[in-house]
Amino acid sequence: MKAMFCALLLLAVFSAKAQPTQVIIIRPLQNFFLDDRVKVDDPHYCRVISKRSDFIKTFGIAKTGTNKVELPDFTKDNVIMLALPASEKDVYLTYTNAIKAGDFIEVYCKINKSRAPLTYTQQHVVLGIIPKYTGLHTIRFYDQRRHLLKAVKVN
Numbered sequence: 001m002k003a004m005f006c007a008l009l010l011l012a013v014f015s016a017k018a019q020p021t022q023v024i025i026i027r028p029l030q031n032f033f034l035d036d037r038v039k040v041d042d043p044h045y046c047r048v049i050s051k052r053s054d055f056i057k058t059f060g061i062a063k064t065g066t067n068k069v070e071l072p073d074f075t076k077d078n079v080i081m082l083a084l085p086a087s088e089k090d091v092y093l094t095y096t097n098a099i100k101a102g103d104f105i106e107v108y109c110k111i112n113k114s115r116a117p118l119t120y121t122q123q124h125v126v127l128g129i130i131p132k133y134t135g136l137h138t139i140r141f142y143d144q145r146r147h148l149l150k151a152v153k154v155n
Contacts, residue, residue, distance in 0.1 A: 024098035026107070033062050040084065040123070048081075081128075083124060083126075089122075090114035106139075
């Protein structure tokens with residue numbers, strides 16, 4: 001009986017399949033700013049925006065005379081956002097890479113904070129566009145040291 005149980009246990013362990021992974025291209029999204037009504041109290045405020053109406057409520061357009069601003073196509077794309085609380089420090093935020101495995105995506109971010117103070121308060125936010133996937137449930141945001149910042153459910 002013990003031998004049969006051990007054999008079944010080994011069979012279950014070795015027959016489990018690893019999730020296939022896929023590298024995701026994150027397209028930068030620029031020329032938008034976080035609306036003042038959005039409160040960023042969390043040290044790492046992460047969001048996934050899948051609807052145009054939610055995007056318009058969350059961001060304003062930073063339009064100048066020379067740039068062309070287009071909204072993402074929410075029929076095929078999601079917008080990912082990482083924001084830090086406003087501060088008098090210069091902060092550089094960027095997405096480095098993303099990987100899809102099964103029903104989740106891991107997004108890796110780089111956060112560089114300057115030690116030199118600014119003479120004004122600055123809101124820190126980075127946006128990216130990723131494709132929508134059927135069956136996608138969660139997007140996990142990690143920092144450059146691979147520490148989990150936040151796991152966000154996808155609607």
